[in-house]
Amino acid sequence: MGETPLSYEYERDNFYCFSNSKVLRNKLGITDEKILDVAEREITGLKAVEFVNNPFPEKLDFDYIKKLHKFLFNDIYDWAGEVRIIDISKGNIFCQHELIEVNAEALMKELSVEDYLVNSDNIAERLAYYLGDLNSIHPFREGNGRVQRLFITELARRAGYSMDFSNTTPKEMIIASDEAFRHNYGPLEEVIQKSLAHN
Numbered sequence: 001m002g003e004t005p006l007s008y009e010y011e012r013d014n015f016y017c018f019s020n021s022k023v024l025r026n027k028l029g030i031t032d033e034k035i036l037d038v039a040e041r042e043i044t045g046l047k048a049v050e051f052v053n054n055p056f057p058e059k060l061d062f063d064y065i066k067k068l069h070k071f072l073f074n075d076i077y078d079w080a081g082e083v084r085i086i087d088i089s090k091g092n093i094f095c096q097h098e099l100i101e102v103n104a105e106a107l108m109k110e111l112s113v114e115d116y117l118v119n120s121d122n123i124a125e126r127l128a129y130y131l132g133d134l135n136s137i138h139p140f141r142e143g144n145g146r147v148q149r150l151f152i153t154e155l156a157r158r159a160g161y162s163m164d165f166s167n168t169t170p171k172e173m174i175i176a177s178d179e180a181f182r183h184n185y186g187p188l189e190e191v192i193q194k195s196l197a198h199n
Contacts, residue, residue: 013086016079016141024142026076044072044146055154060116062104062139069140069147077142084141091174092181094138103137117159124196127152128189132180145173152192162197 016024023033030036051071058064070081083100087093095103107130111117117126131152138144153163165173168191176187 013088015086016084024077027078028076040073040076040143043075044143047072048146048150051150052153055157060111060151060155060158061108062101065104065134065139065147065151068150069143072146072150073143079141083139086141088138088141090138091178092136095136100137100139104134104139107133107137111155116155120159123156123159123161124189124193125185127156127192127196128180128185130155131192132177132185132188135177136181156196157199160199162199163192163195164197165191165195168195 018025018031023031023036026036028039030039066081073080084097087097111130117123120126131148134148149165156163172191176191180188
């Protein structure tokens with residue numbers, strides 16, 4: 001296996017991006033990728049804090065994930081909260097867009113059968129599994145990582161734990177997610193283990 005890059009880039013596409021550009025069409029009218037990245041981080045960062053302080057009370061299912069994405073990105077993208085309608089790759093080829101709903105629903109059914117990890121004997125292992133598989137599905141054109149981490153944080157909170165990913169570097173998360181894509185959840189479990197605390 002070659003050296004893992006520090007970051008991946010999505011391919012440009014004609015539906016979500018400005019013409020002849022990798023920049024996503026956005027409500028802010030920003031056409032510079034770096035400026036859009038900064039605006040995205042600032043807006044979603046504030047929204048993420050708001051969510052952590054006042055998480056949605058609904059059942060943790062795929063509708064919850066879509067609602068969370070819309071909450072974070074509605075000020076930036078018209079398609080916030082909507083499942084992508086194209087196929088994308090970012091180092092790995094993610095779930096075909098036609099199969100996103102069925103795969104996400106199946107994953108959330110597994111989570112329900114596990115009683116949302118309440119009283120789980122191996123909480124870090126199971127959180128790694130759900131985070132890794134949710135990442136492999138990659139439901140949205142942009143913003144998947146932020147939504148996934150907040151969803152897992154809320155899942156852990158309801159199971160009696162707190163999560164803090166701030167000590168995990170982007171490189172660590174990319175490597176761990178890449179391994180989980182290949183069904184090796186060990187590195188992601190290690191990331192979660194060091195981010196997890198029992199309340």
